[in-house]
Amino acid sequence: MRSNDDTLRLFHSVPHACGYWPGREARDLVLDPRDPRLPTLYPTALQWGFRRSGDIVYRPACQGCRACVPVRIPVADFQPNRSQRRCLSRNADLEPHIVSPACTEEYLRLYQRYLVRRHPGGGMDGHGAHEFTQFLIGSWNESRFLELRQRVTHTLLAVAVTDLTDDALSAVYTFYDPDEARRGLGTLAILHQLMWAKRSGRTHLYLGYWIDGHPKMHYKRRFAPLQAFDGRTWRTLPPTCHD
Structure with missing residues (x-):
């Protein structure tokens, strides 16, 4: 390079x-x-x-x-499927807010609860303010936090850490209230990132890495079309039967 x-x-x-x-x-x-x-x-x-x-x-x-x-979604070609439309409807009481990244007590409490419940023993359980800032914010990148809050109470349920470039967004990490698993907050965060990317005229949303057969990665295949990088070029993966 x-x-x-x-x-x-x-x-x-x-x-x-x-x-x-x-x-x-x-x-x-x-x-x-x-x-x-x-x-x-x-x-x-x-x-x-x-x-x-x-x-x-x-x-x-x-x-x-x-x-x-590596996988990404071409923003202009994406249309939510039936399951994703249900997710949006199920969470109609939530509203997104795009804010500057920071380490606040509110964010840190939610982040720590998420790690303890969703990734016990994964080496991140003891993360505090220093690790939060080092891992999620960084020093040279342009990022935003996409908050998902209840419309009436303003209770914070999820944060999607998102990097910005001129023509793309990159989903860096999402953490959410582990007691609200039925809402599908991880999926909802991606849907809102896609809407954000479309509003701002960006061409792709990068989702990091997908691993075929890994249960924690399977949700990424539910977004279509999904492009994968083979080391030389980006190719569209065949659609799945999930809706």
Whole structure:
């Protein structure tokens, strides 16, 4: 990868435990985190299958495994299916708010409740304000928090951390009230991000990585058309039978 005739340095991370499959070892390909051009390079990195976590822009590069597939939704072609329309109707009492990212007590309480209930023992259970800021906000990226609040009480139910580029949005992370699982808040957050992208004239919503056969990733296949990056180009995945 080159920019302004300067070579961009890439690094392999040290091996670490896979966050998706127990007992597996993972490694990442990481853009030089000290490169001052990261804000400019980030849109191209998204197109090449990279993703942001804190100040790190990375792509899985595991020995002998290519399970993590970058996926995105072409905004202009998306139409919610019957199940997604039901999700919108079921949550008609919620309204979205797009706000600047911050670490507040309200956000932190919801984030910690979500991690303890949804990802127990995953290594993030003890996250506090420092980890919240480091992981979700970062220092060089342009991001917003998409809040989902009850219209009458203004109770916060979900936050979708979203990166902005000129022509795309990237869904970085979503956390929500674990007692409201029946609402389908993860799906609802993506639907609102898609509406946001369409209003602002952006072409794609990046969803990070999809892993075929992994139960926590299956929801991404319910959005169609869904494009996957094969290392060279983006290709539309065949539709599923879910509606």
